[in-house]
Amino acid sequence: MKAIVTERAGGPDVLQPAEMPRPRIERDDQVLVEIRAVGVNPIDYKMRNDLDRFPVTKPAILGCDGAGVVTEVGAGVERFKPGDEVYFCQPGFNGRQGTYAEYAVVDEALVANKPKSLDFVHAAAAPLVLITAWEALYDRAQLQNGQTVLVPGGAGGVGHMAIQLARIAGARVATSVSSDDKARFVGELGAERVIRYRSEDVVEAVRAWTGGEGVDVAFDTLGDDVFRQCCAAAKVYGDLVTILLPPPDIDWTNARVRNLRISLEMMLTPVLLELPEWEKHQGHILTSAAELFDQARLRVQVARTFPLEEAAAAQEFLEKQHPIGKVVLTLG
Known part of the structure; x- marks a missing residue:
């Protein structure tokens, strides 16, 4: 699969396109998502700048936010099936993979059905x-x-x-x-x-x-x-x-x-410290928010989109321009 990876800390230039093996489901409570869009957040360039401070596996795939389509589910997954459109936030900590890629394996607890009123770009902008x-x-x-x-x-x-x-x-x-x-x-x-x-x-x-x-x-x-x-x-x-x-x-x-x-407040804590009940809480937040989006009571603003291969430019834009709303990477 196509991915953006980094082997070391540094500026935007350390982010490089690469071909990586498609991730495999390893636990019964995981889902495989084909990613259609990725939200870019300040934590992404903070991790890039100080990579060794975070529990990531090199070459590291950064990114926390994602929206896409479920393609496979673990044996214990009850809430999702292949074909479901979902959104989620999962940092690439403790053996997990980030979202700057065509596919990601995600803990079921962190996943929610995508708001019907949002396209993948706007859904990916929202979770974190x-x-x-x-x-x-x-x-x-x-x-x-x-x-x-x-x-x-x-x-x-x-x-x-x-x-x-x-x-x-x-x-x-x-x-x-x-x-x-x-x-x-x-x-x-x-x-x-x-x-x-x-x-x-x-x-x-x-x-x-x-x-x-x-x-x-x-x-x-x-x-x-x-x-x-x-x-x-x-x-x-x-x-x-x-x-x-x-x-x-x-x-x-x-x-x-x-x-x-x-x-x-640090929303990355449930994955960082492996707290399943708090992962479920975050999944419930996304489920509740989906209703608010679909009721037109909540909106997410997208400032600009970049293709996945321009992830370095997207991070630099976010860090320097401080735009209105979010920056999003698109795939396909």
Whole structure:
């Protein structure tokens, strides 16, 4: 099969096309998927830059998100059959294979039927960012109807999902963006307060929007100064969820005095630590989200597509351009 592989860490040029053996089902709870499209995420180029930090097998096939057609199922698989159209997120950890390839063997628990309303490109764009935002807002922060949420970088992959999931929960949303196009986009998604971070102080804008209190939930998807921003923008006894490590030099005094609840979110944990029950949870998230897509209550934005063989260019585009929505690789 065709695949994009890397033998070493480095820049985009380490990603090379290769012919690889088609993967085989090795456990009863696995399915073989013929991949039609692949979502590209920041974790892909982070793995490429620091390959030896991750539990991958070389030559490594990167990629977590995929959408395609089931071609074979293990003896214990009950929910899928050949011909089913599916989407999933599975990093190539602990003997697994990533998605930059024509086929992938995937744990059944991580797979869900593709939303009927989405083509393969849009379905492949959704899983990682969707699960991340869902776990952060619904599982970590336990977001409630009527609460207020800050989502910095709301036009990005995780950000645009978070805005919509917060609105579905009945929350009011503030977000920060850098351009007119991004401001229009997040407004269409339901953001109530759109902050231009290049010309406005985000913390002051949030406090003014909330009557001086701060938001119930601040969701940091960018790290460093944005994490500090979220600490200051959250209300007393509020929640801050981050998908990155907090800055090592942060002064925690203000957060401690104000009794912030700090939560960490990493959606790769179930595969990284081999946690079957949490894999099932992520599969259930995708199943629930498919209903929301098909009800037109949730959408995923695709910024640009690249053919599989241009995976290096796709990663470079995502890393440098910070587009509205997602980047997707197409096959066939």
